[in-house]
């Protein structure tokens with residue numbers, strides 16, 4: 001798995017942020033066996049998407065349109081019992097993505113922290129795997145874990161267990177556990193979708209801060225238009241059934257974005273265009289606009 | 292009343308439990324003491340108590356009959372229990388972790404859950420003789436066919452996101468099972484171990500049916516032969532008490548090992 005990755009220390013890669021950061025989906029088709037009858041459903045049909053350089057790309061679409069499926073493809077994890085993608089290619093840094101890629105790390109809505117481990121042990125969790133143990137020596141692991149705990153504001157909670165933390169704090173642990181590997185690509189699947197509005201704001205701010213210190217290419221899936229406008233350098237709007245890129249907006253306003261900007265005509269117009277694009281589709285699923 | 296989720300106070304729970312037990316004891320005392328049923332069929336509670344005293348008392352050689360029988364039964368369950376856990380748990384884990392291994396092994400294991408395992412005893416006697424080996428093998432077989440599928444199910448009940456996320460973080464498939472799945476399944480695996488040891492206590496009398504010189508099963512067997520119904524009851528009660536004590540001890544151990552399970 002991913003043996004073609006040169007033995008370059010991951011730490012150096014992180015400090016050369018835009019060295020060929022490139023994600024590419026070309027003519028991606030995804031079909032699944034239809035659940036209730038024979039035959040297949042085409043969830044994604046000929047989708048093309050390019051993303052380069054450090055930045056945050058928001059993938060926005062109604063629930064069920066195939067966002068998670070796309071993200072899994074880019075992450076190289078294939079949890080389904082069917083080939084993915086059915087057709088087309090996925091390139092990470094110009095290389096075909098076959099299997100989980102060491103440069104790409106995913107963050108899910110269900111944080112998946114191990115309940116039996118402390119916060120610190122959870123952040124250090126990836127180093128239980130031989131791949132990382134061979135690459136990073138123990139003192140460096142300790143240093144990185146401390147640094148990440150500090151960065152996500154959980155240094156004083158290091159000895160607690162996940163059940164003693166709030167949802168937002170658990171998601172911080174999951175974020176730290178991913179970033180401790182210094183990934184060049186971070187794929188986030190509605191990571192803040194289960195959090196209350198205030199915690200979501202805090203987490204969006206945290207993600208912005210972390211992205212400043214660890215510039216990487218983030219692909220962030222959401223069905224929340226406000227979240228897309230808050231975080232995205234780009235907002236890619238997906239149509240539904242089958243999914244294709246319906247619109248692609250670039251937002252030049254620097255982060256963090258003020259409430260004033262959110263109320264500006266630019267932001268209002270963006271929101272309207274996004275809504276119009278979405279309603280131009282067949283109108284499955286639902287979207288959220290939070291104030 | 293009809294709220295399945297309500298927690299009732301500990302005192303109330305104990306009183307209700309003790310009340311029910313007292314009620315049954317009272318009914319028993321009444322039925323047997325009033326002479327409605329012959330003592331050869333149903334001994335009185337005090338008859339059982341005094342039989343317990345007699346059996347527990349050291350005899351001429353200084354040994355308590357009951358204590359020696361208990362020790363042997365306990366040892367057999369202990370040895371078989373260790374074997375069941377040591378052998379069954381890894382098999383169940385491998386089956387849970389690999390659909391292929393599961394497909395290969397489950398036809399060899401699953402049918403035996405409903406097989407008349409007691410009917411196998413004569414076969415085991417033919418193969419392994421009438422000594423300790425047969426008893427241990429019988430207890431082992433009786434329980435391991437329950438443990439293995441339960442361990443497998445415990446592994447498969449872990450949400451797949453844990454495995455996926457481990458793979459994504461660079462784990463090999465086995466590492467993802469080892470670090471992402473097995474630790475999450477441990478509380479349920481511990482439950483499976485507890486259940487299979489409980490099952491062994493129900494099989495102990497059968498295991499000691501053939502040619503046992505010592506053991507609670509043999510004690511019951513002997514007492515029955517001499518129509519000493521009070522001693523039969525003593526044997527049954529001691530087995531029930533032992534089963535309860537092992538169950539509670541294993542439960543306490545499990546809670547100490549996996550305090551995070553409640554969430």
Ligand SMILES: Nc1ncnc2c1ncn2[C@@H]1O[C@H](COP(=O)(O)OP(=O)(O)O)[C@@H](O)[C@H]1O
Pocket residue numbers: 032033043061062063064065066067068069070080081
């Ligand atoms: N393994 C699978 N088998 C069959 N259908 C699937 C599978 N995974 C996803 N789908 C279907 O594909 C569609 C897109 O799923 P998903 O990518 O999870 O959507 P989103 O993340 O945008 O909500 C859904 O309609 C879902 O039912």
Ligand SMILES: [Mg+2]
Pocket residue numbers: 064067068069189190
């Ligand atoms: Mg999804």
